[in-house]
Amino acid sequence: xxxxxxxxxxxxxxxxxxxxxxxxxxxxxxxxxxxxxxxxxxxxxxxxxxxxxxxxxxxxxxxxxxxxxxxxxxxxxxxxxxxxxxxxxx
Amino acid sequence: xxxxxxxxxxxxxxxxxxxxxxxxxxxxxxxxxxxxxxxxxxxxxxxxxxxxxxxxxxxxxxxxxxxxxxxxxxxxxxxxxxxxxxxxxxxxxxxxxxxxxxxxxxxxxxxxxxxxxxxxxxxxxxxxxxxxxxxxxxxxxxxxxxxxxxxxxxxxxxxxxxxxxxxxxxxxxxxxxxxxxxxxxxxxxxxxxxxxxxxxxxxxxxxxxxxxxxxxxxxxxxxxxxxxxxxxxxxxxxxxxxxxxxxxxxxxxxxxxxxxxxxxxxx
Numbered sequence: 635x636x637x638x639x640x641x642x643x644x645x646x647x648x649x650x651x652x653x654x655x656x657x658x659x660x661x662x663x664x665x666x667x668x669x670x671x672x673x674x675x676x677x678x679x680x681x682x683x684x685x686x687x688x689x690x691x692x693x694x695x696x697x698x699x700x701x702x703x704x705x706x707x708x709x710x711x712x713x714x715x716x717x718x719x720x721x722x723x724x
Numbered sequence: 725x726x727x728x729x730x731x732x733x734x735x736x737x738x739x740x741x742x743x744x745x746x747x748x749x750x751x752x753x754x755x756x757x758x759x760x761x762x763x764x765x766x767x768x769x770x771x772x773x774x775x776x777x778x779x780x781x782x783x784x785x786x787x788x789x790x791x792x793x794x795x796x797x798x799x800x801x802x803x804x805x806x807x808x809x810x811x812x813x814x815x816x817x818x819x820x821x822x823x824x825x826x827x828x829x830x831x832x833x834x835x836x837x838x839x840x841x842x843x844x845x846x847x848x849x850x851x852x853x854x855x856x857x858x859x860x861x862x863x864x865x866x867x868x869x870x871x872x873x874x875x876x877x878x879x880x881x882x883x884x885x886x887x888x889x890x891x892x893x894x895x896x897x898x899x900x901x902x903x904x905x906x907x908x909x910x911x912x913x914x915x916x917x918x919x920x921x922x923x924x925x926x927x928x929x930x931x932x933x934x935x936x937x938x939x940x941x942x943x944x945x946x947x948x949x950x951x952x953x954x955x956x957x958x959x960x961x962x963x964x965x966x967x968x969x970x971x972x973x974x975x976x977x978x979x980x981x982x983x984x985x986x987x988x989x990x991x
Contacts, residue, residue, distance in 0.1 A: 648907025653871050654914045661878050661918060703920045704881075 662699040666706045673697055680710055689715040727838040729831055730963065731764075731860035735876030737847030739868045740897040743933060743942075744956070745844035746774035750944040751960035753808035757839040760799065762830070763813035764856040765846040766822055772812045775802060776940020786814035789826045795833050804945070809838075819851045824858030831859035840963075849883055857884065863892040864924065869899055869910040878919055893924040895959060900929050925959035926970055927952050 647655075663669060668676075677697040684690055691713040700709045732745045742765075749761040763771035766786060772778040783798040788811070795811075802808040811830075814821065831841055845856035857863060863884050867877035877894075884892045896915050903909035916923050930952040936943040944960075947953030954971060961968045 650904070650907045650909050650911065650914070653910050654918065657871055657874055657910075657918050660875060664875065664878060665882060704885075 658701070662701050662706060665701070665704070666699050666708070668699060668708075673699070676708070677710075680712070684712060691715055727831075727835050727841045728963075729841045729843065729859050729861045730864055731843040731845050731857050731862075732864045732866060733845035733853060733856060733880055734847060734866045734873070735849060735880040736867075736873045739866050739873050740927070740933075741847070741866050742770050742774050742844050743937065744864075744866055744895060744897065744927070744959075745842050746771060746942045747944040747953075747956035748960050748963070749775070749808055749810075749840075749842050750805065750942045751947075751957045752840050752842075752963070753802075753805045754944070754957075755960060755964065756807065757964070758807045758837065759840045759842065760809040760811060760834060760838050761842045761844060762811040764822070764827070764843050764852065766813045766852065767815065767818040768846065769813040769815045771844050772800070772810060773940060774937055774942060775810055777802060777810050777812075778940070781812045784812045784814040785830070786817050786821045788830065789822060795830065819846065819855075822851075822855045824855045827855045828859045849879060853880075853883075857887060857889055860889055863889050864895055865892045865919075865921070866895045866897050867915065867919070868897055869904070869912070869915055871910075874910065874915055874918060881919055881921055890921075892921055894919060894921050895925040895927065896923070897927045898929040899926055924962050925955060927955040927959075 663673075677695060680697060681690065681692050681695055685692065694713045696709075696711040698709050698711075700707050730748075732741050732748070734741050745761055749759050753759045761771060761775070762785065763769055764785070765771070769784075772781055777800050780800045783793040785798065787793045788795045788798040798811055800810040800812060802810065827843070834841055841859075843856050843860065846852035865877050865880055865884075867873045881890070881892055884890045894916065896912055899912065900909055904911045912923070912926055928951050930950065932943055932950055933952055942956075943950060943953040944956040947957050951971060958968045958971060
């Protein structure tokens, strides 16, 4: 999606905008005291817990920190495979 | 009337804290307020030079704290303005000579004699920052539209909130409208959005600021025809509670546009 946007704009984003995006990410991590490494660990463990109960598309799981004003939240976006539930005891 | 205590801090060094403290002190005093500026950067004293008062220092902050002089003896009166005083930092000591309680006690002793107490904090987030913020009624965070300065400012915003001294207010210093126009610098709206605190001032980068520092005569003494000088006066008036619109920079036009954008977007 980002590539499409880039093509539409037809040129590289300005260094000012690059600075803003880099800061947005790093401030989210700084504020939450969550390093990118810890986020990866959380993601792996979330995948393993959820997959014990339901089929998920593990390759496309996204765990991010979102910010609004000065509030941070951990957001896990977990695509389900066919939306089906695995049968218990099967 | 109780003095209002403002601490100017930033996290990162070199963003213009001392210049801002000197100019705000001058601007507030020119408006008829009784003002004392305290240099809290023990060991790296500079506010005295910014104000051109370096040859008049007899005692300093640490002398007053440790009882080698009375507090009144350590104050340096700026003779250019009847209402401006400096409490200089010690140059031959370090930050461990002062505690947060010391600073609170010093400010308590100054209460009743001044309208405004401005504390120029050292850079960093260690002891010096802690004692500089301890007596503050309000904290002013200075930053530049530059990644390291914004990141460090964000750390400080968090620490101020944790100390229950918040919400801090923001001053964006060293703005270069030409670079912002070309998209080569974070614009004010970006910085305000990222840090999510209220903006109280925008100061453009100007060669005159360095010239005034060379001469020990802050730009705020003669703000006419100089945007940075006017910006300092506007910040002072906002701190006094006036509702002052952000400068429209006719000469350049660009900062004005940025400012209009901030005002339309951010209230």
